[in-house]
Amino acid sequence: MPSLSKAMCFILRHHPEKFGIVLDEKGYCLISDVALAFQSQEAYRDVTERDIEREVRECPKQRFEIHGNQIRCRYGHSALAVSYSLEEPPVILLHGTHEGAISSIRKEGLHPMGRQYVHLSEDLHFASMAGKRRGKLVLLEVEALKAFQEGISFYRAGEGVWLSASIPPSFMKFKE
Template sequence: MLNKKEEISLSKFMTKILRHTPQEYGIVLESRDGSCPTAALLQAVRSRPKWKAVTMEEIEQVVRNSDKQRFEIIGDRIRARYGHSHQKLSYEPGQPPDVLYHGTNMFVLQEILAEGIRPMGRQYVHLSEGLHFASLAGQRRGQLVILAVDTRKAHEQGTQFYYAGNEVWLADEVPADCCSPLETALNP
C-alpha cells in the first residue's frame, strides 16, 4: 500500500507514460482509445529503480484514488482518459450539458476572452460538468478563474464535444464569445 506522497509520485509517473511519452518506456498505445495492457504499464513502471517493487494493486490504488480520475482500467487494459500530448485520440462526439466549465488563471483570461479556449500543448481543450474538476485544473498556475462555456452556442458555431468520462468533456477549441468568467471566481 502506497502512502499519499508515493501515490502522487506514481500518479505523475503514470501520467508521463500514458499521456506524454509512452514510446520512451516501450509502450504502444492503442490509437482507438489510448490504452495499453496493464502488464505492459506495470513492466514500464518497474523499469525504474524507484518503482522496481511496485505491484498491480498499487497501480490500481492510484487509479482508484486519482482526484481527477485521470486513469481507467477496463479488463486487462489501462488508459489515461484525457490530457494526451503525444497523439490525438479519437473520441465519440457527444451531447454535453448546456454549460460546461473550464478552469484557468487570471494571467490568460484576457487572451481567452479575445481568442477563445485553445488546447495549447494538449490535443483537446478540457472542460468539466462541475466546478470541482475545473477548480482543480485552474488552480495549478496562479489565481483561479472559472469560465462557463455555453455549449449550445459553441455547437452552433461548429464546436464538437467529446465525452472522456467522469464529468470531463473535450473540444478542439471553444470560441471566445461562448466563454464567460464566473463572478464568484473573480471576486472570492
C-alpha cells in the same frame, strides 16, 4: 520519488518508448506492461498491477482509464490522438484558468494550448483543480449547448469531464 500518478503520466503520455511500451492507435497498452516498466525502476520495483488499478480508481484528476486489461491517459494526454464519441453537452460547462490567460481568452477564445483538447467540467471541483495550477483561479462559464447547436464539437471523456477542440469567446461568460 514522484507520485505514482505522475510517474504513470511520464510513462504513458511522454515517453512510452523509453520503457518499451507500444501504445495502440487509441493510446492503450497492457496494464501488465506498465507494471513491468515500473518494476524495472529501483524506486518503483514493488509496484503491481493492483497498485496501478487503485491509482486509476482513486486519482482525483481522473487522468487515466482502464478497459479490460488495458490502460491509457485520458483527455488527450496521450502521445497519440485519443478519440471520444461526439455528444450533446449540458447547457453550461466550466473551465478553470488563471488571471494571466484571461486577456488572450477574451480575444481568441479557448484553445488546447499544446494538448489535444480544451478541458471542461460539469462541476466546480474539477474546474477549480485545473485552474489553480498557474495562479489565481478564474472560472469561465461556457454556453456549451448553444455552442454545440452552432457546430462546436463536444466529447464526454469521463465522469463530469468534457473536451472540445476550441471555443470562441462569444460562448463564454467571464466570472472574475
